[in-house]
Amino acid sequence: MISLVGFSQCVPHSQAIGQWKNPEDQFSEGYRQLESWCHIAKTLEKGLVDGFFLADIHGIYDVYGNSRDAAHRYAVQTPGVDPMLLTSAMANVTTHLGFINTYSTTFHAPYECARAFSSLDHFTNGRIGWNIVTSYTHSAEANGIGKMLNHDKRYDRADEFMDVVYKLWESSWEKDAVIQDVEKDAHTDPCKVHEINHIGEHFSVKGPHMCEPSIQRTPVLFQAGASKRGSEFGTKHAEGIFMEYPRFFEDAEFMTNKISKLRKQVSEHGREPHSVKIMMAITPIVAPSEKEALEKETWLKQFNSPEGHLALFGGHTGIDLEGLDYDTPIENINLEGMQHIALKWKGKTITQMLSQRPPTCVGSTKQVVDRMEELISYGVDGFVVHPMIQPQSHEDLVNLIIPELQKRKLFRTKYDHSTLRGNLLGSEDGLSDSNHPSAKYRP
Ligand SMILES: Cc1cc2nc3c(=O)[nH]c(=O)nc-3n(C[C@H](O)[C@H](O)[C@H](O)COP(=O)(O)O)c2cc1C
Incomplete structure (x- = not known):
């Protein structure tokens, strides 16, 4: 069975830059309304989807033209609200759907991170x-x-960040620390709550953790870094790896090799290679027939903001394309931002890039699911399904794509577990598996 995760960001639109102008899109305003988000959460749960992923960033994109003007003009992942504050509301109207929140190891402290995720794990x-x-x-x-470190140093800090949060989640509170013994007037046994006394290069954290253990203790971990250092980090810590390789759509051999290399890296960390779900980003434009899907594509494309996509590219990579002729190859790149995006477009033109932004999969329900099936045969475990417009694209996933996947016995027909880790990875107790780096801190 494959895994499916819905995708969004608490902004008017995340990747489909320009769709705020589309009268069918309700998220130009809906992104700041609880009922809009609750509608998506209920829709995804109706489709038995594993989780709802919310991307997040911490600054306005200001690389293109050395200015933030394009980001504002074209609503390039701005304005935005905080997805962590939204999650409880969506959890309150669902019972099985997971929620995958983005949280930065560059711009936050691990102690507050541990408390936020334990709290949400309790609430959900x-x-x-x-x-x-x-x-x-x-x-x-x-x-x-926080301080912006260079590309690889950010991952070094993230590695240490993980050590701190694992200690807080897994070893700070013993599982029977909370006793609630009225006779002894003791809520918690202090001997069973421990300081972590972490002292490292980036962090000094005494502890103990503020929260008593939640069901999953360590939340289900996802990661999307695609550079060499990013993959090293992801294959060590992640239980779900998000991939965003438009090139996969063109190159089956590249994809198969990349996935087997990732699985090998996972096993080099002492983990079972299939204990990590490799999830590929896909942006379907789907309709019952091919003709309708192609019409829908033409209709959606009219709202595209080309310059907005260049502002997004600048934000992602740190590369300013303002003033470059649209048919001149992009040569001057740097690797300080998202390396795989910078490398993908090196030597290609802006015109070529814009023709694939966002990288969509267009077709009838059957054609889109055929394509997904082909990708599965290359080793992908599931998909992160990006919307073109909201909530309509999420509804298309649930009403068109999922029934076809179920008909082909590729997707569940009921939830088997109550936790995200249970539904995604089959964990019976909700905890990370014994070979995961968090488990070594578990008493
Ligand atoms: C599919 C995907 C999703 C990502 N989502 C976010 C996000 O929501 N917020 C963020 O700050 N960074 C996000 N990133 C950026 C990564 O955390 C990382 O900073 C970036 O990819 C650079 O590392 P790399 O060169 O190893 O890929 C994402 C990256 C990818 C590939």
Whole structure:
């Protein structure tokens, strides 16, 4: 069975830049309304989807033209609200759907991270996941929320960040620390709550953890870094790896090799290679027939904001394409932002890039699911399904794509577990498996 995760970001639109102009899109305003988000959560749960992933960033994209003007003009992942504050509301109207929140190891402290995720894991009865990111937005540094390190150093800090949160989640509170013994007037046995006394290069954290253990203790961990250092980090810590390789659509051999290399790296960390779900990003434009899907594509494309996509590219990579002729190859790249995006477009033109932004999969329900099936045969475990417009694209996933996947026995027909880790990875007790690096801190 494959895994499916819905995708969004608490902004008017995340990747489909320009769709705020589309009268069928309700998220230009809906992104700041609880009922809009609750509608998506209920829709995804109706489709038995594993989780709802919410991306997040910490600064406005200001690389293109050395200015934030394009980001504002074209609503390039701005304005935005905080997805962590939204999760409880969506959890309250669902019972099985997981929620995967993005949280930066560059711009936050591990102690507050541990408390936020434990709290959400309590509130959701074990349905929380964490998209561990090292942030690439230099503009965030100016807001006083942390220091921007270089690309690989950000991952070193993230590694130490993980050690701290594992200690807080797994070893600080013993499982029977809370006794609630009225006769002895003792709520918690202090001998069973421990300081962690972490002292490292980036963090000094005494502990103990503020929260008593939640069902999953460590949230289900996702990661999306695609560079050499990013993959090293992801294959060590992640239980779900998000991949965003438009090139996969063109190159089956590249994809198969990349996935087997990732699985090998997972086993080099002492983990079972299939204990990590490799989830590929896909943006379907789907309709019952091919003709309708192609018409829908033409209709959606008219709202595209080309310059907005260049502002997004600048934000992602730190590369300013303003003034470059649209048919001149992009040569001057740097690797300080998202390396795989910079490398993918090196030597290609802006015109070529814009023709694939966002990288969609267009077709009838049957054609889109055929394509998904082909990708599965290359080793992908599931999909992160990006919307073109909201909530309509999520409804298409649930009403068109999922029934076809179920008909082909590729997707569940009921939830088997109550936790996210149970539904995604089959964990019976909700805890990370014994070979995961968090488990070594578990008493
Ligand atoms: C599919 C995908 C999703 C990502 N989502 C976020 C996000 O929501 N917020 C964020 O700050 N970074 C996000 N990142 C950025 C990564 O955390 C990382 O900073 C970036 O990819 C650079 O590392 P790399 O060169 O190893 O890929 C994402 C990356 C990818 C590939």
